[in-house]
Amino acid sequence: MDKHYLAERMEKFDKLISSVVPLAGENIDTDQIIPARFLKATTREGFGENLFRDWRYDDKGEKVKDFPLNNKKYTGKILLAGKNFGCGSSREHAAWAIFDYGFRVVVSSYFADIFKNNALNNGLLPVQVSETFSETLFRSIEDKPGMEVEVDLKAQLIKLPGMSISEPFEINPFKKHCLLTGKDDFEFLLDHLESIREFEKNSIYTLETY
Amino acid sequence: MDKTLFDKVWEQHVVCEINDGPSVLYIDRHFIHEVTSPQAFTGLNEKGLQVFRPKQTIATADHNVPTYDQHLPIKNALSRKQVSVLTENCKTYGIELYGLGHPYQGIVHVIGPELGITQPGMTIVCGDSHTSTHGAFGNIAFGIGTSEVQHVLATQTLLQFKPKTMRINVEGDLQNGVMAKDLILYIISKIGMGGATGYFVEYSGQAIRNLSMESRMTVCNMSIEMGARGGMIAPDEVTFEYLKNREFAPRGKAWGKMISYWNTLHTDVDAVFDRKLTFHAEDIAPMITFGTNPGMGMCIDEMVPSPEHKLNGETYSFDKSISYMNIDSGTMLLGKKVNYVFIGSCTNGRIEDLRQVARVVKGRKKAPNITALIVPGSRQVEAMARKEGIDKILEAAGFELRQPGCSACLAMNEDKIPKGEYCVSTSNRNFEGRQGPGSRTLLASPLTAAATAIKGYIADVREII
Ligand code: SF4
Numbered sequence: 001m002d003k004h005y006l007a008e009r010m011e012k013f014d015k016l017i018s019s020v021v022p023l024a025g026e027n028i029d030t031d032q033i034i035p036a037r038f039l040k041a042t043t044r045e046g047f048g049e050n051l052f053r054d055w056r057y058d059d060k061g062e063k064v065k066d067f068p069l070n071n072k073k074y075t076g077k078i079l080l081a082g083k084n085f086g087c088g089s090s091r092e093h094a095a096w097a098i099f100d101y102g103f104r105v106v107v108s109s110y111f112a113d114i115f116k117n118n119a120l121n122n123g124l125l126p127v128q129v130s131e132t133f134s135e136t137l138f139r140s141i142e143d144k145p146g147m148e149v150e151v152d153l154k155a156q157l158i159k160l161p162g163m164s165i166s167e168p169f170e171i172n173p174f175k176k177h178c179l180l181t182g183k184d185d186f187e188f189l190l191d192h193l194e195s196i197r198e199f200e201k202n203s204i205y206t207l208e209t210y
Numbered sequence: 211m212d213k214t215l216f217d218k219v220w221e222q223h224v225v226c227e228i229n230d231g232p233s234v235l236y237i238d239r240h241f242i243h244e245v246t247s248p249q250a251f252t253g254l255n256e257k258g259l260q261v262f263r264p265k266q267t268i269a270t271a272d273h274n275v276p277t278y279d280q281h282l283p284i285k286n287a288l289s290r291k292q293v294s295v296l297t298e299n300c301k302t303y304g305i306e307l308y309g310l311g312h313p314y315q316g317i318v319h320v321i322g323p324e325l326g327i328t329q330p331g332m333t334i335v336c337g338d339s340h341t342s343t344h345g346a347f348g349n350i351a352f353g354i355g356t357s358e359v360q361h362v363l364a365t366q367t368l369l370q371f372k373p374k375t376m377r378i379n380v381e382g383d384l385q386n387g388v389m390a391k392d393l394i395l396y397i398i399s400k401i402g403m404g405g406a407t408g409y410f411v412e413y414s415g416q417a418i419r420n421l422s423m424e425s426r427m428t429v430c431n432m433s434i435e436m437g438a439r440g441g442m443i444a445p446d447e448v449t450f451e452y453l454k455n456r457e458f459a460p461r462g463k464a465w466g467k468m469i470s471y472w473n474t475l476h477t478d479v480d481a482v483f484d485r486k487l488t489f490h491a492e493d494i495a496p497m498i499t500f501g502t503n504p505g506m507g508m509c510i511d512e513m514v515p516s517p518e519h520k521l522n523g524e525t526y527s528f529d530k531s532i533s534y535m536n537i538d539s540g541t542m543l544l545g546k547k548v549n550y551v552f553i554g555s556c557t558n559g560r561i562e563d564l565r566q567v568a569r570v571v572k573g574r575k576k577a578p579n580i581t582a583l584i585v586p587g588s589r590q591v592e593a594m595a596r597k598e599g600i601d602k603i604l605e606a607a608g609f610e611l612r613q614p615g616c617s618a619c620l621a622m623n624e625d626k627i628p629k630g631e632y633c634v635s636t637s638n639r640n641f642e643g644r645q646g647p648g649s650r651t652l653l654a655s656p657l658t659a660a661a662t663a664i665k666g667y668i669a670d671v672r673e674i675i
Contacts, residue, residue, distance in 0.1 A: 031642070031643065036644075044252075084437070090339040090355055113408065117358070121358070175231075195234075199225040
């Protein structure tokens with residue numbers, strides 16, 4: 001990954017065909033994704049190393065063999081997770097860690113709000129699917145670990161190519177445009193400074209009029 | 211048309227709307243701390259941008275600071291660096307910092323209200339999910355990620371989608387020994403950890419009205435634990451009384467003007483919510499959690515539910531959770547030995563919480579097996595506690611009042627619960643390893659935590675007060 005790129009501008013996303021890493025279990029919180037003791041850095045880089053740290057490694061720092069990220073059967077740029085993924089702390093480090101590790105898409109039947117926002121702001125695509133589709137995916141990957149899945153942002157479709165199964169997913173048109181073009185909220189807001197100043201003239205809590 | 215409180219505050223702050231997209235939302239106050247801000251400043255710096263409204267951002271050091279010897283340099287090199295980077299950034303960009311040693315320093319969600327920075331009808335954000343605390347004053351307050359911190363620093367706005375609204379009514383009166391913490395743990399146990407995802411919650415009803423300002427903050431604080439974007443309570447006399455004469459509250463003529471405005475901040479009679487729920491305060495007993503998410507809670511005298519237990523159809527990873535906790539279904543937690551108690555955090559680290567703890571502890575002794583961490587939410591809370599003699603009551607019972615910070619709530623500093631140990635904690639999250647790798651957290655109220663510290667095992671505070 002080009003580290004500088006992440007800080008500067010969001011990576012574009014269009015279409016991805018990849019195998020999947022399945023991570024079962026509901027309510028995976030951001031403290032599991034990246035434990036607090038690894039939040040002491042002052043840069044955005046390197047968090048992938050400690051992604052799911054306490055599930056990936058045991059007390060002695062040895063890899064936990066059957067944890068999906070350590071299981072050679074599972075590779076790829078798509079993370080499939082249980083319902084209500086990314087709940088808890090607002091730490092954007094969670095999205096950075098997932099991205100830094102090499103994932104570009106997270107699939108779940110439900111995302112916590114702040115995580116979803118953080119992911120979208122970093123070019124990591126959260127794909128929300130139905131519970132049935134999520135179950136099908138989990139089962140199919142268990143059967144065929146290397147199986148590839150296609151995520152097509154333009155068409156808003158997630159497909160299991162081999163099995164002719166697909167499901168449309170929702171994404172806000174604005175956010176979709178951002179991901180397709182690599183333009184983020186920040187650039188958009190910076191373009192609006194004039195209207196923000198105008199707004200401030202009548203705003204109650206603005207501390208000074210400039 | 212009749213409007214909800216949420217709609218009124220939201221509409222006041224929309225700079226413009228994007229067709230089919232989010233709104234540009236103006237942010238009145240922005241709090242920052244050492245852990246989630248450094249990368250945002252780096253982003254600004256790389257683009258050569260300035261902080262747009264430096265006076266509307268307030269900084270403190272809380273997440274990563276030691277709770278003793280705060281006058282000395284921080285021992286941990288990485289923590290020290292984070293705090294010094296924050297100091298540098300605040301200096302460079304002209305942001306007020308209440309750093310270590312400053313009389314206003316403390317947990318960001320404790321100091322905002324106590325300084326009167328938090329006022330009704332505001333939009334308030336911080337790179338911390340418990341920003342929902344400030345909603346107790348009738349404002350839209352929510353946690354954001356670091357990219358968004360950067361957006362606010364540079365433009366004083368955010369792109370936000372309007373959430374759905376939910377009203378949670380709590381009727382009746384809370385019983386003796388039952389605190390606001392129990393009330394919110396009860397609600398979360400009923401609707402589940404993702405039960406309010408996508409919603410902004412307004413709390414109302416007699417039980418809410420009767421709460422003090424600090425208790426209201428405890429309730430709003432934990433809104434995020436059921437997935438809500440935030441929680442709010444309409445301002446009233448209790449709010450105004452709390453705010454009056456605080457450092458940054460309006461004074462004189464301005465005060466009167468603001469009161470008239472604040473009085474308009476309530477949900478109109480016929481306003482429509484996307485979802486409405488009602489609970490009864492009489493049903494609520496002291497609560498305790500048994501699992502690894504805040505939704506896994508029960509009344510303290512109940513039995514741990516069985517694995518078939520499904521919460522509103524939410525099949526959470528029940529087995530994994532209780533095996534991590536090493537707690538069995540069908541058992542009682544009452545009487546269970548625990549060796550650690552943590553009293554503090556932005557949920558329960560305010561002066562009223564310490565007063566409740568003192569009420570239980572006074573004239574008693576700490577159980578010998580207990581290690582207790584009692585950490586005030588801010589320097590001001592600490593000062594008040596000392597002035598009121600709460601520190602002396604604690605000392606006489608064998609406890610020590612630490613210096614302010616987040617401490618064992620997220621265990622970024624030295625205050626960690628050892629692997630495998632149980633901790634009855636007044637904080638807000640019982641996730642795996644939240645209080646240190648392998649630690650096991652049982653969330654409860656300050657009264658329950660104090661009772662446990664005295665007994666040495668999980669105790670029902672109603673039996674001793
Ligand atoms: S006390 Fe805990 S929950 Fe509150 S701001 Fe600090 S770390 Fe977050």
